Amino acid sequence: MQTAVAGSSTAVLLVEDDPVIALDTSMTLKALGLTQVEIAATLEEAFAALERVTPHLVVMDIDLRGIMSFGLAEHLARQKIPFVFTTGYGEELPLPAEFLGRPVVGKPYDLEELRVALAPYLQTASPTMPEDRSF
Numbered sequence: 001m002q003t004a005v006a007g008s009s010t011a012v013l014l015v016e017d018d019p020v021i022a023l024d025t026s027m028t029l030k031a032l033g034l035t036q037v038e039i040a041a042t043l044e045e046a047f048a049a050l051e052r053v054t055p056h057l058v059v060m061d062i063d064l065r066g067i068m069s070f071g072l073a074e075h076l077a078r079q080k081i082p083f084v085f086t087t088g089y090g091e092e093l094p095l096p097a098e099f100l101g102r103p104v105v106g107k108p109y110d111l112e113e114l115r116v117a118l119a120p121y122l123q124t125a126s127p128t129m130p131e132d133r134s135f
Helices: 019-031 043-052 070-079 111-122
Strands: 011-015 036-040 057-061 083-087 104-106
Touching (some): 011 043, 019 036, 019 111, 036 043, 043 070, 070 083, 083 111
Parallel strands (some): 011 057, 057 083, 083 104
16 A cells, blocks of 8 residues: 555545535645645545555544445544544434544635545645645
8 A cells, every 4th residue: 555644644535425426525625735635435436545655644534425434434533544524414414422522613614614524634734745646
């Protein structure tokens, strides 16, 4: 498995099933200096991406067309890959006990809200990652 963290910390896996939100979020992440953003629309795509590379951070929707992403979150926690949840359900969707205290960004969100949620994970990010490297 290729590790994106080595030599650079700007690779992000975005797990989002809505293509419009995924595109908008990808552009927002790039505006924050995260030059490598791979989008996965399903849990299967997310796990396949994780077979290829270890991202610095995962930003994932909790509900992917009725399928909860908590299994992916458990995998990421075991692998010590930081992640941030996103949701359009607000407080209505409770987190399992093991994820209480994890960052949750409500949708729709703006650049500043996302930047604040991601700030603890971006402090070590390197702005020198070449944009043409495949994720």
